[in-house]
Amino acid sequence: MQHVSIKDIARAAKVSHPTVSRALSNSPLVKGETAKRIRQIAASLGYRPSAIARSLATKRTKTIGVVVTSIADPFIADVISGVEEAANDHGYSVFLANSNANPDREVRVVHSFHERRVDGILVTASRVGALYVPLLSQLKVPIVLINNQHPDETDEFIYSVTIDNIKASTEVMGHLIGLGHKRIAYIGDRGGFQSDTERLAGYRQALAVAEYPFLPELVVHGDGKPGGGEQAMESLLALANPPTAVFCYNDMSALGALRALHSHGIKIPEELSLVGFDDLAIASYTFPLLTTVSQPKQQMGRMAMEIMIKLLSRIDSKTNIKVEGELIVRESTAPPKF
Amino acid sequence: MQHVSIKDIARAAKVSHPTVSRALSNSPLVKGETAKRIRQIAASLGYRPSAIARSLATKRTKTIGVVVTSIADPFIADVISGVEEAANDHGYSVFLANSNANPDREVRVVHSFHERRVDGILVTASRVGALYVPLLSQLKVPIVLINNQHPDETDEFIYSVTIDNIKASTEVMGHLIGLGHKRIAYIGDRGGFQSDTERLAGYRQALAVAEYPFLPELVVHGDGKPGGGEQAMESLLALANPPTAVFCYNDMSALGALRALHSHGIKIPEELSLVGFDDLAIASYTFPLLTTVSQPKQQMGRMAMEIMIKLLSRIDSKTNIKVEGELIVRESTAPPKF
DNA sequence: GACAATCCTGAACACGTGTGCATTCTCATG
């Protein structure tokens, strides 16, 4: 006998198994004395209820499917750590699935979540294809998106947690403009992600407020990774009149930009100011330390999971939460040279 | 009716539900023609078998519990991405649990995995407490450890994948000695982890082979994180006769060391050579690029999961796998100045 | 002491799938 069941306990306690079931779930229907005895026997036998059988009976698995494009992405990993923590706190377990932005894998994940009868699905959407969420929503299960990249999700099952990109972006620009910079460049992402679009919007908005002209040649595109950031920075440095400050879509891009600057022997922040976005752990260990926007990554994960749990408990909850980023000024920004 | 069951299909196909069950599992017992018809109906109804019910009947959940100290650790995140990929390829799903090296959480994880009747458990042991594995092994389920930190696990259920630290470490030292370094320091971890002990052993072994003296003042201890690496490097720089090369327990420590060196204005690699370990993504974006040892992180995760799956399929498998690291020479090492 | 009201308990069934065994059907063979 591999596992002890409530029937085993029932036999030992000379009661029926429904009584055991009730006693262990603290039902008021069972006499206090009996319940206590049953619980003691259960403990002494090392009883652990079968979540499987319980799920079958109750039709709730207390299980959440979590899709990420890649858990190796440090931003996502931080978010997931918050997700898992909140889930654990409420007795939920998470199924982790990498999609790798691969359509085949995506449909397999959907099938897997479907068959396992997850109660809900969490998606860190930073690179998830546009067609994916509709696919997931076929499961008729609540979905919470974190930093989703498609603004038009109007499905009734869909909730979200996102950072206020425009606000954070204008704050970054305010910082640079306040230092005296006038030629400020933006290194964006490729592919028109929601977050890129919004950060660019904040960039333009801040320029407009300061009554600085918007110069298209100062907006270049990377790929959200160091390689793209490096190339983008190279193209900025090749301009006849290069910028004195550069605002990068994310820290990864900034890392690449930093590399390009180092290889040109350009001193930061004396000759050029650089700002990232995300406040990855690395940003505290670059040289110089990177000024960036901190997203409450873990907390966002936690919030997303808490929205989910409220939904599953039929508690009304906000459908869309916007959190604020925080500008972290470190060593990579300073007033322009002249 | 939320989900379609085999009974629904049976009704539609005018057969009994066991026949449907057999048809869908490609049993030779059911007539080819009937099976085909049943499969068509199943597909048209969008049938997805309930893994829950199946698990209850077969006593196998096709589920693996994965414990990590923190998924936010980039090393671990890489390993897990390999784990998840291999699991997915074989129809297994993974429950992810962070323990945060917190004993309370650890026992909750054990209970959770027990109740969910996972088929096996994977542990990335880099920071897991010594008492934890025995706790897990109570579940009488196979356990595979990745880079475990306690050499004495002799339980019959326990298997492992580890990197050959001694070999990698002597290779690093060979590189530095080959460049002409004689005063080589080692920045270790705290707390006597297996990997730290082994890397230090490789360090000493290489010194012995080169017939260089082992100087205790050149071995200092960090904490495996940048903060500790920075302090450790400071203490090395405070020596009357500082080293010309420093081998760090891991890249995180090296990042801290790098920071200390920058703040002292010490040029790398001209004035001092620095080597890390792990080849985290960051190592390709530090300044200068970090020479380090690459562990096949994803592959190690994949191998661990494949051992697990073989075990569960009653296929004989190696119980302990040692993989080799690869020395990646980048820009942070060079011959000593004089 | 009789009766009702309340409190506990157990029997029966449900959840969806898999499997051993009995049964029916089909077809070839004597």
Next chain:
DNA sequence: CATGAGAATGCACACGTGTTCAGGATTGTC
């Protein structure tokens, strides 16, 4: 045409838990 063998299918039960309902035990009241 009867018989037997083998193929195809259905019946019944199991997995472990939760829940409805009926009935038994207990208590209180007149």
